[in-house]
Every structure is written in C-alpha cells, then in structure tokens.
Amino acid sequence: MAKNRLSSKSAPVPAEFPLSFFACQNPNCADFNKFNAGNLSIAERIGKNKALRRLYCETCGRRFSEREGSLMAGKKLPEEVVVRIIKCLGYGCSIEATADICEVDPRTAFGKSRQTCRRFPPPTTGETTTGD
Numbered sequence: 001m002a003k004n005r006l007s008s009k010s011a012p013v014p015a016e017f018p019l020s021f022f023a024c025q026n027p028n029c030a031d032f033n034k035f036n037a038g039n040l041s042i043a044e045r046i047g048k049n050k051a052l053r054r055l056y057c058e059t060c061g062r063r064f065s066e067r068e069g070s071l072m073a074g075k076k077l078p079e080e081v082v083v084r085i086i087k088c089l090g091y092g093c094s095i096e097a098t099a100d101i102c103e104v105d106p107r108t109a110f111g112k113s114r115q116t117c118r119r120f121p122p123p124t125t126g127e128t129t130t131g132d
C-alpha cells in the first residue's frame with residue numbers, strides 16, 4: 001500500500017484542475033487565453049509542498065505558474081481567504097466590511113476587488129440603447 005509521503009503536519013493538497021482549465025498567459029502567443037487548446041503540459045512542480053504546477057506552452061515555449069492570470073496569482077493569502085473575499089464582494093459587501101469579515105487589510109480587499117473586475121468584466125448583452 002502506498003503511504004502518503006507528506007507528513008501529517010503539512011497542509012492538504014488541493015485538488016488539481018485538468019490542463020484544459022488553463023490557457024497560455026503570454027499575450028503574444030497564438031494560443032493566448034485559448035482553453036483546452038492542447039498546447040500545455042506540466043513542466044515542473046513548484047511552491048510549498050510542490051503543490052503548484054509550472055505549465056509549459058508548446059506554442060510559444062513560455063513557462064508559467066498555474067496561478068498566473070488567476071485571482072490567486074502572486075498572493076500569499078490562503079485560498080479559502082481569497083474565496084471568502086470574492087464571495088463577500090460578490091454579495092455587495094463594502095471593502096471595509098469585506099476586510100472586517102475576512103480579517104484582512106482593507107487594501108487587500110480593495111486589491112482583490114480591482115483584480116476581480118479586470119479578470120471578470122461585466123458581460124456585454126449586445127443590446128443597444130438607441131431608444132427606438
């Protein structure tokens with residue numbers, strides 16, 4: 001029986017998303033932001049407990065963290081805190097309320113708010129308001 005090599009004091013490894021959930025983050029790549037394009041492979045494991053994957057784009061040759069371009073990119077916050085911040089903001093809590101509920105600095109909540117707006121802009125309906 002294979003025994004888990006991680007000690008009991010290490011954090012549980014979150015479930016990994018399939019590669020089809022990721023897209024190349026190089027804006028100059030022909031497969032930029034194309035999901036399930038078959039251009040990505042796992043280059044190596046990185047980070048604490050090797051829990052993150054560095055992905056390789058066969059189209060442009062660039063390597064990038066699986067978190068790059070996501071709301072988890074470059075942040076040291078635990079995933080559950082980021083999820084709580086996004087939920088609070090999604091329910092319309094103010095920056096101050098979100099910071100208080102999530103026990104983070106208001107600047108952190110504000111930064112997540114800006115990052116979310118850039119990543120998920122409001123959908124365009126295609127409707128025009130010409131009034132006729």
Ligand SMILES: [Zn+2]
Binds near residue numbers: 024030032062
């Ligand atoms: Zn690429």
